[in-house]
Structure formats: C-alpha cells, structure tokens
Amino acid sequence: MREKLGIFNKLKNFIKSKFFILKNKNLKKQTKIYNKKYSSYSENLVYVSEIENFLEKPKMFYNFKRNSFYRDVVETVQQKEGHEYLKILESRNDGFLKKGLETVLISDIVGNPFKYFYKGYPNPLSPTTLRYLKVASDLNILFGNKFHNVAEIGAGYGGQTLINDQILEIYCSKLFDLPTVNQLIEKYLNYFLLKGSYKTTTINNEPPSNYDLVISNYAFSELPKDLQIVYVDKVLKKSKRGYLTMNSGMGGLFSDGKLSAIELKSQLPKIKFLEEYPLTYKYNYIAVWGFEDNNIIEKNFKEKIL
Numbered sequence: 571m572r573e574k575l576g577i578f579n580k581l582k583n584f585i586k587s588k589f590f591i592l593k594n595k596n597l598k599k600q601t602k603i604y605n606k607k608y609s610s611y612s613e614n615l616v617y618v619s620e621i622e623n624f625l626e627k628p629k630m631f632y633n634f635k636r637n638s639f640y641r642d643v644v645e646t647v648q649q650k651e652g653h654e655y656l657k658i659l660e661s662r663n664d665g666f667l668k669k670g671l672e673t674v675l676i677s678d679i680v681g682n683p684f685k686y687f688y689k690g691y692p693n694p695l696s697p698t699t700l701r702y703l704k705v706a707s708d709l710n711i712l713f714g715n716k717f718h719n720v721a722e723i724g725a726g727y728g729g730q731t732l733i734n735d736q737i738l739e740i741y742c743s744k745l746f747d748l749p750t751v752n753q754l755i756e757k758y759l760n761y762f763l764l765k766g767s768y769k770t771t772t773i774n775n776e777p778p779s780n781y782d783l784v785i786s787n788y789a790f791s792e793l794p795k796d797l798q799i800v801y802v803d804k805v806l807k808k809s810k811r812g813y814l815t816m817n818s819g820m821g822g823l824f825s826d827g828k829l830s831a832i833e834l835k836s837q838l839p840k841i842k843f844l845e846e847y848p849l850t851y852k853y854n855y856i857a858v859w860g861f862e863d864n865n866i867i868e869k870n871f872k873e874k875i876l
C-alpha cells in the first residue's frame with residue numbers, strides 16, 4: 571500500500587533497494603514480471619525478489635510480515651490506524667468485531683505480524699488484520715454478506731481473502747496478482763481451512779467473466795493506465811458490485827499515468843466515490859457500485875464529490 575509515501579519515502583526506498591541488491595549479489599537482480607510499461611509501483615521495488623526469499627527460506631517466511639521491504643508495500647498499517655479501525659468496528663452493531671476476536675484476530679500468527687495491545691483488549695491485535703476486518707464490515711453494510719463469486723485484484727498475501735472467507739459467506743474467489751505473489755498467497759492461505767474456495771491467477775490467464783463482487787485495496791489504483799483499462803474491461807465492467815480503495819485518480823503524486831476518477835466513472839457510470847476513513851493519504855477514496863440503495867451510503871459513509 572502506498573498511501574503514505576511521499577518523495578522522502580520514495581527516495582528512502584530507492585536507496586534501500588540499491589543497498590539490498592548490492593548486499594544480495596546472488597539474487598537474480600530485481601525480479602521483473604511484466605514489461606516496465608505494464609508494471610505497477612510495487613513491482614518496481616525489490617518487493618518481488620523478497621517474496622522469492624519468503625518462498626525459498628522458511629525462516630524468512632516465518633517472519634515475512636515484519637520484513638521491512640514488505641512492510642513498505644503490503645503490511646503497512648500502523649498502531650494508531652489500527653486503533654481507528656477498532657473504534658469504527660466498535661461503533662458498528664454488526665457483530666464483526668466479536669466474530670473477529672473469536673477467530674481471525676486471535677489465530678493471527680502466520681508471518682509473525684507486529685501486534686499491539688489496545689485498551690480494553692487482553693490480547694495484542696494486528697492493525698492490518700483490523701483494517702481487513704473493517705473492509706469486510708463495509709462490504710456487509712453495502713452489499714450484504716453472501717457472494718457467489720468474488721474477484722480480488724492485488725491480493726497481497728491473501729489477508730483480505732482470509733478474513734472475508736471467515737466472516738462473510740463467499741463461495742469462491744478469484745485472486746489476481748503477480749505469479750510470484752500468487753505463490754505466497756497459496757502458501758499463506760494453505761495454513762488455514764477455508765469455508766469457501768479460491769484460485770490465484772493473472773490477468774493474462776483469464777477471459778472476461780462475470781462476478782458478484784470485485785474488491786481491490788490499494789492495488790488496482792497502483793497499476794499503470796493501460797493495465798487498469800484491461801482490468802476494467804475483463805473484470806470491473808463484468809462485476810455487479812465493486813469496492814476499490816483508491817490511492818490515485820483524484821490528484822496527488824500517485825495519479826500520474828493512472829485513470830482519473832472521471833475516466834473511471836465514464837467506464838462505470840454507477841460508481842460512487844466515498845471518503846476513506848480513517849484517511850490514510852490525502853487523496854485516497856473508496857470507489858463503490860452495486861449497493862442496494864443510496865440511503866445506505868447516506869447513513870454509513872460520506873460521499874466524496876468530484
């Protein structure tokens with residue numbers, strides 16, 4: 571997730587990557603999957619090379635959620651933000667926090683995430699898992715809790731997939747990520763027993779298909795415009811409902827070379843833009859479509875007007 575990266579952090583990452591490559595001379599350089607023109611921000615870091623290490627070295631997999639390069643891209647949520655997600659979940663009367671505390675927040679040990687003690691809770695909790703739980707709660711408010719087939723673009727290690735599987739009722743999920751990342755997702759999810767099923771894939775391996783719901787947290791928005799357009803045609807337009815946490819399209823540094831929110835709306839006329847709360851980067855927002863009625867938005871979210 572890149573919501574907080576400013577120029578300073580970008581520079582820091584660049585220097586860190588160069589040191590990393592120098593230190594790991596035996597590493598097959600920086601692993602590239604797509605032609606640079608089609609590669610996302612994260613693919614241009616040493617992120618993918620590090621994932622190869624997680625897959626090859628059990629000790630690194632054991633601690634992968636603490637890896638500093640990985641924390642720049644996926645496991646990014648800070649203690650304070652975790653507290654805000656917790657407050658939102660407490661304020662909702664949907665039972666998701668209770669369910670989470672009995673399941674995903676407690677069994678949360680794979681990858682050894684950083685966890686923190688929050689006042690009133692006897693066990694330490696992972697802020698990233700709290701974010702995934704809050705997203706699952708948003709999905710339930712907007713669309714209900716039953717979905718037949720879900721597409722997820724840029725699934726990270728499968729954290730959102732796991733929480734959705736445990737807390738919502740999802741028959742099957744199709745997870746689109748990079749081939750190496752897909753291997754991490756499979757390794758991670760196979761530590762758990764799922765209620766539904768999943769399949770990892772890449773955009774080039776899939777024909778356009780219909781979906782009940784498409785979700786993407788800080789991932790579709792990080793892809794270059796040409797690739798976004800392919801996802802729009804093959805996945806977004808074919809999906810009855812959508813929930814995309816966006817960090818591009820409404821200005822800011824990261825919007826260069828991406829679809830603007832206006833362009834997205836011209837492709838998906840029913841789309842609405844909501845304020846991200848807690849706001850993790852000034853220009854972030856959530857794009858949604860396919861909810862039952864506008865009252866749901868008015869009651870539970872704040873619409874962001876273009």
Ligand SMILES: C[S@@+](CC[C@H](N)C(=O)[O-])C[C@H]1O[C@@H](n2cnc3c(N)ncnc32)[C@H](O)[C@@H]1O
Nearest residue numbers: 571610643724725726746747748751787788789
């Ligand atoms: C910022 S991370 C977000 C991960 C996850 N959605 C989350 O919220 O924790 C961006 C994700 O997009 C993935 N990604 C990069 N290029 C991609 C592509 N071409 N197609 C699909 N996903 C891609 C990355 O591997 C990573 O999993």
